[in-house]
Amino acid sequence: MPTNVTPEFDKQRIIYEETEDLAQRIEELEKLLSLAPRHKGAERMVGDYRKKLATLKAQLEKKREQEKARRGGGGAEEGVVRKEGAGQICLIGITNSGKSSVINSVTNAQLDVGSYPFTTPIPTPAMLTLEDINIQLVEIPGLFKGSHETGIGRQALAVARNTDCIALVIDLSQDIDAQMQTILGELDAARIRLNKEKSAVRVERVGLGGHMIYGAQNFEGDIEEVKEYLKARRITNIIVRFQKPATFEQLVDAMDSSVAYVRAMIVATKGDAEGSQGRFKELEKKYSDRFDIIPISVERKENLDGMSWAFYHHLDILRVYTKIPGKKREKKPIVLPEGSVVEDAARKVHKELFVERFRSAVILRDNDKIKRRTVGLNYPLQDGDILQLASR
Numbered sequence: 436m437p438t439n440v441t442p443e444f445d446k447q448r449i450i451y452e453e454t455e456d457l458a459q460r461i462e463e464l465e466k467l468l469s470l471a472p473r474h475k476g477a478e479r480m481v482g483d484y485r486k487k488l489a490t491l492k493a494q495l496e497k498k499r500e501q502e503k504a505r506r507g508g509g510g511a512e513e514g515v516v517r518k519e520g521a522g523q524i525c526l527i528g529i530t531n532s533g534k535s536s537v538i539n540s541v542t543n544a545q546l547d548v549g550s551y552p553f554t555t556p557i558p559t560p561a562m563l564t565l566e567d568i569n570i571q572l573v574e575i576p577g578l579f580k581g582s583h584e585t586g587i588g589r590q591a592l593a594v595a596r597n598t599d600c601i602a603l604v605i606d607l608s609q610d611i612d613a614q615m616q617t618i619l620g621e622l623d624a625a626r627i628r629l630n631k632e633k634s635a636v637r638v639e640r641v642g643l644g645g646h647m648i649y650g651a652q653n654f655e656g657d658i659e660e661v662k663e664y665l666k667a668r669r670i671t672n673i674i675v676r677f678q679k680p681a682t683f684e685q686l687v688d689a690m691d692s693s694v695a696y697v698r699a700m701i702v703a704t705k706g707d708a709e710g711s712q713g714r715f716k717e718l719e720k721k722y723s724d725r726f727d728i729i730p731i732s733v734e735r736k737e738n739l740d741g742m743s744w745a746f747y748h749h750l751d752i753l754r755v756y757t758k759i760p761g762k763k764r765e766k767k768p769i770v771l772p773e774g775s776v777v778e779d780a781a782r783k784v785h786k787e788l789f790v791e792r793f794r795s796a797v798i799l800r801d802n803d804k805i806k807r808r809t810v811g812l813n814y815p816l817q818d819g820d821i822l823q824l825a826s827r
């Protein structure tokens with residue numbers, strides 16, 4: 436053991452060694468590592484602590500999986516709200532943050548708005564009509580610390596994990612940090628990850644071959660930790676690919692099929708309230724690198740349109756209108772995921788006719804230099820495209 440460690444390190448080492456609770460022990464060890472000396476002589480010690488950390492995390496993971504299995508699996512409470520429309524947005528926030536008011540302001544719904552807590556006890560859907568498409572908004576009952584362990588909370592979070600986008604509803608008339616911590620904490624405990632790239636780490640269980648780790652340079656840490664972690668979980672054969680820069684947490688998530696990755700944004704409500712501007716600035720400073728933040732006031736009817744379009748853009752969809760030559764385009768669009776090509780639209784119209792017997796496609800773009808172009812099945816579509824299909 437090198438002698439030239441700081442007194443803080445020594446103190447933290449004792450705290451760590453005396454902590455018994457597994458989750459807490461991991462936290463203390465992380466703190467210890469952050470205090471560790473950086474010089475060459477300490478490398479071995481730090482390496483040993485890192486391996487220990489990986490082992491502890493594996494133990495915790497295993498414990499959680501066992502607990503989950505005892506509770507009868509994760510997906511049991513799915514499907515209390517049937518998805519309708521072009522996409523679904525779940526509004527999540529603490530009680531009284533203004534979720535019902537937001538929904539009422541842009542739909543025909545008349546949800547109860549209360550100045551008392553927990554007015555909306557079950558996930559409640561309403562339809563937002565935006566030009567020619569419908570977006571389903573779902574109010575999720577107010578979250579509080581520990582709500583993921585209650586029946587209502589579990590049901591609510593089960594809806595959120597299957598949604599297309601989560602809108603975090605943050606009340607600008609009160610403290611930002613407390614709200615964000617509660618909501619992010621509950622979502623995290625329910626294994627819902629926001630705006631995280633699923634593809635950063637890919638894992639594949641295989642029959643033989645040992646630990647095959649690719650893209651190790653993308654791992655933000657020591658690759659020995661990864662090996663140690665796999666060993667501690669008794670996984671002998673596996674392919675791990677770090678396709679993009681990834682942390683240890685992302686590896687753990689990738690190994691766990693119960694983790695859901697959901698797109699997210701923030702709706703900052705009550706922009707008319709006293710002190711709301713300062714809190715909005717604070718919110719932007721702390722969270723604008725992770726989330727788009729849309730400030731609104733229902734009371735003053737401010738930016739409600741902007742919010743509706745932000746919902747639309749966060750669904751990552753596009754609209755395409757089919758047209759028969761010589762006639763007007765169809766009124767109702769075909770809704771497709773962003774990145775779709777002509778073939779995806781053709782499949783939805785009539786697979787046999789327009790994919791298998793495809794002859795040509797013409798795309799009309801009103802607000803483009805080239806207003807009319809003849810394209811093939813692989814041509815990428817844009818929002819608002821008008822599409823003429825012809826078959827052989």
Ligand SMILES: Nc1nc2c(ncn2[C@@H]2O[C@H](COP(=O)(O)OP(=O)(O)O)[C@@H](O)[C@H]2O)c(=O)[nH]1
Pocket residue numbers: 528529530531532533534535536537547548549550553554555577704705706707708731732733734735
């Ligand atoms: N000042 C102000 N108060 C609002 C606004 N939107 C909602 N509220 C109030 O906030 C309280 C909680 O609203 P509600 O929509 O029921 O919140 P929920 O519990 O998140 O659904 C109610 O008293 C509303 O009148 C707003 O834009 N400005």
Ligand SMILES: [Mg+2]
Pocket residue numbers: 534535536546547548554555574
């Ligand atoms: Mg409500």
